[in-house]
Amino acid sequence: MKDKKQIIKVICLIVVVLAIVSYFGINYYLDKDLEKTKNELQETIEKYGYVEKENVLTIISKFNTEIMDSGLDYPASDDYLTIENNEYWYGLYDDIHCFVIPEKFTGDKEKDIVAMIGIYYPKNSQNKDLALKYVKNLVKVNNDKLSDNEISSLVNKAEKSKNSENVQSGKGIALALKETDEYYNYQVIRIYK
Secondary structure (H helix, E strand, C coil), X not given: CHHHHHHHHHHHHHHXXXXXXXXXXXXXXXXXXXXXXXXXXXXXXXXXXXXXXXEHHHHHHHHHHHHHHCCCCCCCCHHHEEEECCEEEEEEECCEEEEEXXXXXXXXXXXXXXXXXXXXXXXXXXXXXXXXXXXXXXXXXXXXXXXXXXXXXHXXXXXXXXXXXXXXXXXXXXXXXXXXXXXXXXXXXXXXX
């Protein structure tokens, strides 16, 4: 009987020691992994930059202000808003649309944080020049620190990119041109800290 108690005490002691060693080992590993992740995030921020989070309502308001300031007459309006597949779609002019994809869709434009926003129009559109003006306004709205030359350069690089790759601004946004046989889809991707 005494031997069984002694064995149980030894087993309990071993379990406690293993638990303590495991706890400190896991914490050490997680801290090391967390530090590595923080360093990678900092390198990404230094390389690509970041922008502050914006909700759908704010980004569309800024877009509309930029549209009107640049002399275009057709802002994004709730009168021409459709919500499909957890995305906001605004009819701008004729066959040109602005779409907003939130990080997490709630249906509340004040709560939904913009992950991507873009301009979508058909390849055979008679309004290609107008669509490109919308694209440039959209890039400007997503980072007003970009100069007109930087914006034009981003658009040109996106148009020339192979495999529809994201073109980085280095200032918190990327621009991509995705196309199908029928449509152009310019996408401004926002990079958050």
